[in-house]
Amino acid sequence: MPCLYDIVVQQREESNPGYKQALYRAIEDAAKESHLRNDEIYTIKVVFHVVYKTEEENIHDSLLVRQIERLNRDYRRQNADTINLRDVFHPVAADARIEFELNEIRRVQTTKTFRPSFTGLPDQVKQTANGGSDAKDPDHYLNIWVCKIEPLTFLGLESPVLGYAYPPDALSHWPAGSAAPAKELEGVVIDYRTVRDDSYYIKQLNNNIPMLGRTTVHEVGHFLGLRHISGDAGILGVNCEGNDGVDDTPTQGMQSQFDCNKEQNTCGAGEPGDLPDMVENYMDYSSEDCQNTFTKGQVAIMRSVLTTLRKGLIEDVSGTDDVKISGITLVPNPTSGYFSIKNTSDVIIHSLEIMDIRGRIIQQFNSGFDGYFTLDNLEAGLYFVRINHQITKKLVIANP
Numbered sequence: 001m002p003c004l005y006d007i008v009v010q011q012r013e014e015s016n017p018g019y020k021q022a023l024y025r026a027i028e029d030a031a032k033e034s035h036l037r038n039d040e041i042y043t044i045k046v047v048f049h050v051v052y053k054t055e056e057e058n059i060h061d062s063l064l065v066r067q068i069e070r071l072n073r074d075y076r077r078q079n080a081d082t083i084n085l086r087d088v089f090h091p092v093a094a095d096a097r098i099e100f101e102l103n104e105i106r107r108v109q110t111t112k113t114f115r116p117s118f119t120g121l122p123d124q125v126k127q128t129a130n131g132g133s134d135a136k137d138p139d140h141y142l143n144i145w146v147c148k149i150e151p152l153t154f155l156g157l158e159s160p161v162l163g164y165a166y167p168p169d170a171l172s173h174w175p176a177g178s179a180a181p182a183k184e185l186e187g188v189v190i191d192y193r194t195v196r197d198d199s200y201y202i203k204q205l206n207n208n209i210p211m212l213g214r215t216t217v218h219e220v221g222h223f224l225g226l227r228h229i230s231g232d233a234g235i236l237g238v239n240c241e242g243n244d245g246v247d248d249t250p251t252q253g254m255q256s257q258f259d260c261n262k263e264q265n266t267c268g269a270g271e272p273g274d275l276p277d278m279v280e281n282y283m284d285y286s287s288e289d290c291q292n293t294f295t296k297g298q299v300a301i302m303r304s305v306l307t308t309l310r311k312g313l314i315e316d317v318s319g320t321d322d323v324k325i326s327g328i329t330l331v332p333n334p335t336s337g338y339f340s341i342k343n344t345s346d347v348i349i350h351s352l353e354i355m356d357i358r359g360r361i362i363q364q365f366n367s368g369f370d371g372y373f374t375l376d377n378l379e380a381g382l383y384f385v386r387i388n389h390q391i392t393k394k395l396v397i398a399n400p
């Protein structure tokens with residue numbers, strides 16, 4: 001049960017018959033509204049909330065930076081493993097032209113546990129009052145909560161849950177309950193072990209499949225309106241009636257089982273023009289080292305959501321935490337250890353401080369503002385550069 005959205009849809013269907021049909025229609029309408037099919041790159045600002053009980057769960061900044069890099073590679077189709085896509089799917093593969101920018105990392109230590117059930121998702125992680133961390137302006141930021149998600153218990157069996165996300169609120173005027181229950185609960189929740197780079201979680205499950213940060217790629221797909229390519233019809237066995245509202249993903253009768261079975265063809269085998277199951281798709285439940293592609297139809301939905309239902313995410317946010325000064329830019333950013341300042345403003349720079357995420361000054365410069373600044377072996381992560389004690393710019397240090 002990697003992602004829970006099928007349970008959410010199932011729940012809604014039970015309480016609101018007709019929900020699935022309504023959902024399909026909403027998704028199709030969103031695709032049709034995709035009038036801005038241009039090449040513009042949309043950039044989404046990401047706020048991570050690390051809500052932890054133990055130090056192990058309090059994962060390092062560098063892993064979050066790596067998660068952003070993973071999102072950027074996969075949503076720009078710059079991931080090296082696109083070469084594994086079978087030829088038959090090349091005509092539909094697409095660059096989503098969506099990029100992600102690390103805006104802030106918030107850390108909250110908690111005493112609470114976050115356990116999903118068939119009647120509720122652990123949204124307490126998104127609420128400071130309930131032992132979690134309140135969202136930052138959900139109209140303008142993609143909030144991603146990283147925590148330990150307790151397994152779902154069903155008939156005495158424990159099933160791990162890697163993450164979950166609600167679809168956009170276009171669905172709120174359709175049968176009730178499809179979108180997040182409240183604006184502040186929008187965003188993505190992922191288990192901290194999906195971000196680790198040592199396959200810890202899955203090894204623990206007696207399986208040796210690497211976690212590559214693609215749980216978040218998948219959940220952000222839901223957040224931007226995508227459904228599982230099976231259309232969630234095959235939860236109890238192969239069922240070819242499901243529909244993900246996307247024309248160019250093949251009909252698939254059930255989710256993959258966290259594997260990479262390229263022989264699998266659950267629906268339409270032998271019919272003219274039939275395609276095998278698209279296990280390479282990020283919205284299947286195939287293993288993360290199997291996935292490498294979104295389709296053109298999926299990209300059209302995500303981009304139309306970003307110009308309509310979630311358009312605040314790609315708007316410029318006038319600075320509340322930044323003193324907004326245009327004309328001062330740090331390049332390169334992200335950097336692996338040095339940067340220079342491009343200054344076309346009329347500000348005369350006389351001091352520059354590097355601060356960590358907690359606001360501690362870790363390096364200072366008092367001269368040489370027209371040259372390169374070399375950073376003292378700083379670990380990968382998010383930093384702030386404060387200019388003249390008042391202008392704050394974000395600087396991301398990535399692993400070389």
Ligand SMILES: [Zn+2]
Binds near residue numbers: 003004005006222228
């Ligand atoms: Zn999912």
